[in-house]
Amino acid sequence: MPTLTANGIRIAFDTAGDAKSTPVLLVHGLGMQLTSWPDEFVDGLVELGFYVIRFDHRDCGLSTKFDRAGKPSLIWSWVRSRLKLPFKPPYGLEDMAEDALGVLSALGVAKAHVIGVSMGGMIGQILAARHPQRVLSLTSIMSTSSRRGLPGPTPQARQALLRRPDNPKDVDAIIDQAV
Numbered sequence: 195m196p197t198l199t200a201n202g203i204r205i206a207f208d209t210a211g212d213a214k215s216t217p218v219l220l221v222h223g224l225g226m227q228l229t230s231w232p233d234e235f236v237d238g239l240v241e242l243g244f245y246v247i248r249f250d251h252r253d254c255g256l257s258t259k260f261d262r263a264g265k266p267s268l269i270w271s272w273v274r275s276r277l278k279l280p281f282k283p284p285y286g287l288e289d290m291a292e293d294a295l296g297v298l299s300a301l302g303v304a305k306a307h308v309i310g311v312s313m314g315g316m317i318g319q320i321l322a323a324r325h326p327q328r329v330l331s332l333t334s335i336m337s338t339s340s341r342r343g344l345p346g347p348t349p350q351a352r353q354a355l356l357r358r359p360d361n362p363k364d365v366d367a368i369i370d371q372a373v
Contacts, residue, residue: 308331
C-alpha cells in the first residue's frame with residue numbers, strides 16, 4: 195500500500211482510474227479502513243470516468259498511529275461531553291479534514307468531489323467549509339454536523355438501523371432489512 199506524508203504524518207492511500215480524470219475523494223467513517231469502500235463502488239466510479247482516491251485516517255489502517263495518546267474510551271468521552279466536562283482529544287475532526295486536504299495536495303489534485311460517510315461526512319463538511327476552492331461537490335452520507343441541539347434519529351429509525359437481519363449470512367436478507 196503506498197503512503198504519503200501530510201501534516202507531518204504518514205497516510206496510506208490508494209487510487210483507481212486515470213489521474214487525468216475528475217477526482218473523487220472518498221472519506222470513510224470512524225474506525226474504517228480505506229478498504230471499507232467496496233471495490234465494486236470504486237470500480238463503478240472509475241467506469242463513470244472518475245479518478246478515485248481512498249485513504250486511511252490517522253490512527254487507522256496503515257496510517258500513522260498515535261499510540262502515546264492511548265485508546266480513548268468512547269463511552270467515557272460521551273459521558274464527559276454530556277456532562278459538559280472538559281475533554282481534550284489528541285486531535286479532532288478539523289485535523290482530519292486537513293489530512294484529507296493534505297492527501298489531495300500530495301497527489302497534485304487541485305479540486306475534487308468529496309464523498310464522506312458517517313464521520314467522513316463530518317470531515318467532508320469541514321473540508322468544504324474551510325477550503326471551498328478545493329471541493330467540487332460534497333456528498334455526505336449518514337452524517338450530521340454534530341451541532342448541539344440538533345435532533346437525533348427517531349426511535350423507529352434507530353431501531354431499524356440497529357436491527358440485525360434474520361439471517362446475517364443471507365445477502366438478500368441483509369439488503370431486504372436495509373431497504
